[in-house]
Amino acid sequence: MADLQALYNERVERMEKVYNRGIPDRVPVYSMVDNYAIHYAGYTLKEVIEDEEKQYRAYEKIMLDFFWDSTMYSGVTKAMKFFNKLGGGTFKVTDSLQVEGGAAEIMNADEYKELAKDPAKFMLNVLYPRKYGLFTEDISFEEKYKRFASAVDELFAFLDLGKRNTQRLKDEHGILVSRGATMFMPLDIILDFLRDFQGTMLDIRRRPQEVAEACDALADYLLQMIEDSYPNHIPGHMIFIPLHVPQFLRPKAFEQVYWPSFKKILDAFSKKGYKALCYFERNWEHLYDYLQELPKNTVVGLFEDDDIRKAKKELGHIMCIAGGMPVNKLMYGTKEECVDYTKSLLDDMAPGGGYIFCSNVILHNAKDAKPENLRAVNEYVRDNGKY
Template identity: 35%
Template sequence: MMNKNVDQLYEEREKRYIQAVDLEQPDRVPHETRFGEYWAINYAGYPIKGSAVDPKIMGEAMEKIAQDFATDTCPSLFSRNPLFYKSLKSINFTESKTGIMQHPEVSCMDRSEYDAFIKNPFGFIVDKVLPRVYKALDSEGAGYGMSLVRAMNIQTDMTTPILMEAGRVSKKYGLPLTGAGLVEAPMDYISDMIRGFSEITMDIRRCPEKVAAAAEAVLPLMDRLAAQLPAVKGKLISIPLHMPVFMREKDFAKLWWPTFKEMVERMAARGQYMRIYFEGDWTRYYDYLQDLPKGHILGAFEYMDPQLAKDKLGKTMCITAGYDVSLLQYGTKEKVIDEAKKLMDVLAPGGGYIFTVAKGITYPNDGTPENVRALYEFVESYGKY
């Protein structure tokens, strides 16, 4: 591999990745690491607190991962800037004493306000939700705008150099950048950012028609956001899914599924590709997922029966994840490799499969470097077709 130049490596890796998403069989199973910023920063030898906002440190962390671990994609690190949230006096994202960002549950809309939200969701978010979540915006006139501009400048001053560092590592090591932004399923957005999980769980039972109408009202906002993101093969838009595994199937079918399916269909019609994170166990929803657009989705499953997933979804979406990340911390090297082999033996035949772990290797205790290295070296050698 080292005899090839980085341009050749980039082209081979990108082609391999695209073929798998297209449900084709490449020369070998593509694989990608899922390192979070805290694990990577710690691995690079830096303290977590303060480092995630330092582009130089983030760049060093990305480069060290690229040097030390086999991967087909660039280890681009994402970080929430605590200074951004502090400047806005945020209550929904806060920094812990260790420097790790936390997302406490917040409800910033009363049940009695559903009608106003449904009538004008964007206006309600700007006028009501943002000032309630970000206390620095709880002012009228110039104060609101100045606080928002100041926060956005803080964010840009950090994120732009980090993105440049990711581009540098991508070019230096021939590792494609596969991320293309993020959107949320309409009902998940309401749960995450508007009502909170506990409140919307009660709303589903007490006023399901309001929940359905609110999801319909949010759909154009999510679609407008998605429309601004790339429609390029090899660039995947992330969609993390949260609510369905906590819902009854009849509520899922009536309240959650219709707007999500329409959003995904609109994105596919624009030529966009998606990395959808199916958090939790989605087994009971596999029949629904068969109706999603074919060849536009990389489905990352936290938990799955690999044979059932292959049989039911293998002709609809490229399958990834499903590997128990806890093995990387507590398993022996033999166990780490054995589990990967079992998964690949089922999912790899015929293509349409990318190897990665079920959850991000996010925190320093999520996996030992020795086990992670052994895992991806095995996958690269064993995955040849």
């Protein structure tokens, strides 16, 4: 047990140093393996949702069969039983290993002012009844309350399972699960859950000020939620923030409707000492001038389609850079090609520190990577990523 604690502490120290753009003993290898772990273990998504032990074993196996310094995932990330008991409307499990989103356009274009006035009240009293079937069923109040309470029980059970899986990986294997919480930026919430893509894009053009004001109010609401559930930075941990909208915005629109709440949240994170793993989806090069103004040593930037070398050159003085290993190469390349690509990444990205090696996107299904390629690149960084 003492050896496992020492291993865990070593991993925490390595990750903390790199979060702060420092030079650890070697380049860390980070696991972005989500549902891929379930396939690799030979299970289905439906199977591990119903069997807690199989769920743990799937994420344990991916961590033990490959080399990693830390992981984002210790289990399934969506509380499917909770959403199902609310009557659906958010996610559903498909026959593949994917979780498919439900209908998202539940807010009207003329309701932004109501959302901005009191986000929590508006969502609870207006939007949730539109989204979740339980609230509109023709049943007694007592039955509705009973079923809602049962859904909440499922949510707490899901959260408890995540904590137990994380603790087991630490206690049994010295594994660091780095994700301390997950949150979405305000406009991403509007796109993903309230107005859908088409509605959101039209709103940005037709009523940008109302969108911006709603995002500002949502920012305050989200910060309070994070502080309530995650009051202090835990060494080795990050708050995961996937970013869905900006890659579709021109700089002027980004500056008006997305940037103010984005900056507000990350400035607040900096004051609290939080670390944020920002998943910069698609390409963000057209917005690098704005990212220069982010607080230093607060963001770990995971870049999907950007030139990772340019990202470090332009932004490495502000944030730690993560990513660089294309999943297309992991799936379709040879082992030798993948290792050669990894060597080139280390040559260019390791000097000066502040770099985490991982795939450029989250691994979701069986076709995202050949196991032999994934194993080879991770072990190459382990053996050759030393400073």
